[in-house]
Amino acid sequence: MWTPPERIRHPIAATRWPSADEAARSRWFSPVALGPVRLATRTWVPAMVPWRATPDGEVSDDVIAWYRRFAEGRPGAIVVEATGIRDIPSGPLLRIGDDRFISGLRRLSEAVREASQGETRLLIQLIDFLALKRRPAPEAFLRRFLALGPEHRARLAAATGDDAWIEADEAAIREALVAGDDALLEAVLAPRELRDLRFGYREEVGDLDRPQIRALPEVLPGLFADAAARAEAAGFDGVELHYAHAYTMASFLSRTNHRSDGYGGSLEGRLRLPLEVLAAVRGRVSPALAIGCRMLGDEVIEGGSTPEDAIAQARALAAAGIDFISISKGGKFDDARQPAIGAAVYPYTGRSGYECMPTVISDARGPFGRNVGLAAGIRAAIRADGRSTPIVTAGGINSFEQAEAILAAGEADVVAAARQSLADPDWFLKIRRGEGASIRRCKFTNYCEALDTKHKQVTCQLWDRQDLDAPDVRLSDDGRRRLTAPSWRPGGED
Ligand SMILES: Cc1cc2nc3c(=O)[nH]c(=O)nc-3n(C[C@H](O)[C@H](O)[C@H](O)COP(=O)(O)O)c2cc1C
Ligand code: SF4
Helix, strand or coil, X not given: CCCCCCCXXXXXXXXXXXXXXXXXXXXXXXXXXXXXXXXXXXXXXXXXXXXXXXXXXXXXXXXXXHHHHHHCCCCCEXXXXXXXXXXXXXXXXXXXXXXXXXXXXXXXXXXXXXXXCCCCEEEEEEECCCCECCCCCHHHHHHHHCCCCXXXXXXXXXXXXXXXXXXXXXXXXXXXXXXXXXXXXXHHXXXXXXXXXXXXXXXXXXXXXXXXXXXXXXXXXXXXXXXXXXXXXXXXXXEEEEECCCCHHHHHHCCCCXXXXXXXXXXXXXXXXXXXXXXXXXXXXXXXXXXXXXXXXXXXXXXXXXXXHHHHHHHHHHHCCCCEEEEECCCCCCCCCCCCCCCCCCCCCCHHHHHHCCCCEECCCCCCCCCHHHHHHHHHHHHHCCCCCCEEECCCCCCHHHHHHHHHCCCCCEEECCHHHHHCCCHHHHHHCCCHHHCCCCCCCCHHHHHHHCCCXXXXXXXXXXXXXXXXXXXXXXXXXECCCCCCCCCCCC
């Protein structure tokens, strides 16, 4: 992962944990409404892909065990990982693109209800993503995938000063490119072709020459609405439309979206599909289902949306009646690291990825509560419009004191913690019982995220080697790590 050049190491600061009484009177452990859905507390586990679904995208026993473990800590809400709304193969990522997925998802919602003693509300993040291919071997790309046209011939002739290339045999041109150096490839290939060569082919929302991309505004509202209806049938309390990071809907919202069909360009054009999706979902489900979204407070890429854009977008979504807005940051393909040949580009490897999941090796600002200001700006603008849409913040939150301060300052309505909850899924319950001193504190060094990047089952370094031979411990595919945190008995040691 990209790291700020300053490379300042920030300690995990000591903190004061509240007594059970103080926690009971706190803001963080007070209720909040997400539209029709009441959360018992303002604590939240945001979406985290654990790479545990079956190869067909079904809920597995390991998926159930993962969410059951978070539910035992009784957060106000858990958002189930990004779940694909299309019925297309996508490896061990959860899917909700057909009715056959409902029964597995129902088992999941029942498990969370039982493990949290009915307290935790369960949402599911609904995602659409576009085609992405692995980085090809250069010879394969230049010999087979590159669509050779007269423009390549002309540029090769100009670059070499040899007009014979204009009429040359296609195979000879391809071999010249295979033998050529970077400078020759940069002279002959178009920027998008160079990107396909160096990073792998990746569809974009602006590719209006491709029918499936042109048709996105026609198909996505229905796909999201069907998925939300399935979530409701499976017993979920709400859906979180994934309008963040590197995926389709965030790409529509992005300033980099130059679609010329009314779904790009201006702020209004970029917002059009996200609003149409919201309306379609609203029209399909019952009034009891909470419908929110996750969006970016800042894309953190060159030419991308700014915090001011995000404020305008969030105001429009709030005006359209969305039930909550969860604010994230970055996580884009645009600045991702070049993958190895045969691997796919991953959106959390560049600077924008760092901003999404900041680590303790940071700049002077450090990782803790790093993104709160974005949520605060959005919340203030929505409140100034006279709307009370709850705003969720996340990013480097690891203590009660920090969460209380955020709520007291009116910077957010719900305070979420992903990695701290992975490090210790019982931490919310420990705080409520006045046992905060026994919390296993996240190191924010992203061992978990490195596993995610490699598409390996996500675990935490603080517990994944503990008691591997205890009964009922399920191990990762490599047999070396346990898949869920050891259980904790209140009042005792974990
Ligand atoms: C392993 C892992 C998987 C993640 N998967 C998702 C995801 O599916 N959807 C999403 O919106 N964010 C995802 N995130 C980002 C988190 O929800 C969260 O925004 C980020 O980790 C920052 O919060 P934190 O500092 O509390 O961890 C993931 C994070 C991690 C560590
Ligand atoms: S692996 Fe590291 S960063 Fe991830 S949850 Fe555990 S301690 Fe935190």
